[in-house]
Amino acid sequence: MKRKQFIHKTAYSLFGLSTLPTALAKSEEKTKAKSVIYIYLQGGMSHLDTFDPKEDAEIKGETEAIDTNVPGIRIGQHLPKVAELMDKIAIVRSISSRAGAHKQGQYLARTSYQLRGSIVHPALGAWAAKESTPGTLPNYVMISGPSNHPGSGYLPKKFSPLPIVDPNRGLPNSKKDPKLEERLTLLDSVNKSANIKQPKVAEYVQFYDETLKVLNSKDLEVFNIGKESSKKREDYGMNRLGQGCLLAKRLVKQGITFVEVENGGWDTHVNNFDRLAEKLPEVDNAIAALVTDLESEGLLDSTLVVVATEFGRTPKINGNKGRDHHPACYSSVLIGGGIKGGMVYGSTDKQGNRVKDDKVSPQDFNATIGRALGLPVEQEVFSPSGRPFHIAGKGTPIKEVLA
Numbered sequence: 001m002k003r004k005q006f007i008h009k010t011a012y013s014l015f016g017l018s019t020l021p022t023a024l025a026k027s028e029e030k031t032k033a034k035s036v037i038y039i040y041l042q043g044g045m046s047h048l049d050t051f052d053p054k055e056d057a058e059i060k061g062e063t064e065a066i067d068t069n070v071p072g073i074r075i076g077q078h079l080p081k082v083a084e085l086m087d088k089i090a091i092v093r094s095i096s097s098r099a100g101a102h103k104q105g106q107y108l109a110r111t112s113y114q115l116r117g118s119i120v121h122p123a124l125g126a127w128a129a130k131e132s133t134p135g136t137l138p139n140y141v142m143i144s145g146p147s148n149h150p151g152s153g154y155l156p157k158k159f160s161p162l163p164i165v166d167p168n169r170g171l172p173n174s175k176k177d178p179k180l181e182e183r184l185t186l187l188d189s190v191n192k193s194a195n196i197k198q199p200k201v202a203e204y205v206q207f208y209d210e211t212l213k214v215l216n217s218k219d220l221e222v223f224n225i226g227k228e229s230s231k232k233r234e235d236y237g238m239n240r241l242g243q244g245c246l247l248a249k250r251l252v253k254q255g256i257t258f259v260e261v262e263n264g265g266w267d268t269h270v271n272n273f274d275r276l277a278e279k280l281p282e283v284d285n286a287i288a289a290l291v292t293d294l295e296s297e298g299l300l301d302s303t304l305v306v307v308a309t310e311f312g313r314t315p316k317i318n319g320n321k322g323r324d325h326h327p328a329c330y331s332s333v334l335i336g337g338g339i340k341g342g343m344v345y346g347s348t349d350k351q352g353n354r355v356k357d358d359k360v361s362p363q364d365f366n367a368t369i370g371r372a373l374g375l376p377v378e379q380e381v382f383s384p385s386g387r388p389f390h391i392a393g394k395g396t397p398i399k400e401v402l403a
Helices: 004-013 102-111 124-132 179-192 198-215 218-224 230-238 239-252 272-296 361-372
Strands: 035-041 065-067 074-076 089-095 140-143 160-164 260-264 301-310 330-336 343-345 355-357 389-393
Touching: 035 102, 035 124, 035 239, 035 272, 035 361, 074 272, 102 361, 124 140, 124 260, 124 361, 124 389, 140 239, 218 239, 230 239, 230 272, 230 355, 239 260, 239 272, 272 301, 272 330, 301 361, 330 361, 343 361
Parallel strands: 035 260, 035 301, 089 343, 140 160, 140 260
Antiparallel strands: 065 074, 089 330, 301 330
């Protein structure tokens, strides 16, 4: 083991995690974003029917392109409200990867690393939580997220996301469970009496203790979207995505750093156009209401809204009127804090089959999010085993979209 790795591995065992040259201090560069709302469309959103529409009849199928409020930029017909906000949006049309399976693609999108059996990497939200000032509420919340989410990875469990299964229910008002307290006390007693260090046990005890603090906090009301007017809830859309975005807005207003909103149903191998005619209006309403709401409350300049997915869909329409997996090129969106609006970065060929200009890796995209939030994406960090990593892999921020 190299001397530098030995020093940092030792530091991890003593203090939790090591970085160069300090414990992941905020980037010294200017940053505008204080929070991130990360909307993840699980299953592989079709770039061709959303943010990178094509003119060829065999490619576009039933999707028509519409103008936006920025001359020369067109998007899919089912996003008319988003089209009117294009001056605030940066579309990245040239993301490309080799991860064509859902599990691998989702893991890469969230962690910037390939899925391995030997280690679990932290999601970007866990890094954001680690860099945030601790408070009563957690700094990483996941709404409607999957069970296989990487969470805090090799970071301490206290940086795991607080899961909200249903945004309509929020978090239940809870008192400490005496049985749970009894179990934790017993566990702590056993840990101490054994006279050996069991850091994983201590991590879980701390994680449960902090969760209980949240459940007993006066700030718990922030999770109750029933406090919002009926009109506002309807503006966002009375569905999981819309209500999840409304809850996310409430949470960042309260100072939470990273909120992930998951939305499934984007794996359109069958009846792509019919399914998107149902799904995309929900996205259109949710994004438009979220951006408008953030702006009206003076939060848009400090909140980065991300719309991401694991891959795109094939230009060729299959025999089931669907589109299949296509990681070679796809689109994602950035809005708000730290980002230039009214632009498109990168391009694909006429068929939407391959990247034509300015290829972007998932790592590059995540590094851009990290840079906008002020995370030290260039610094080397070390896992508990002493292996070197970076927050966004070795991704390079897209300078052209950063404000």
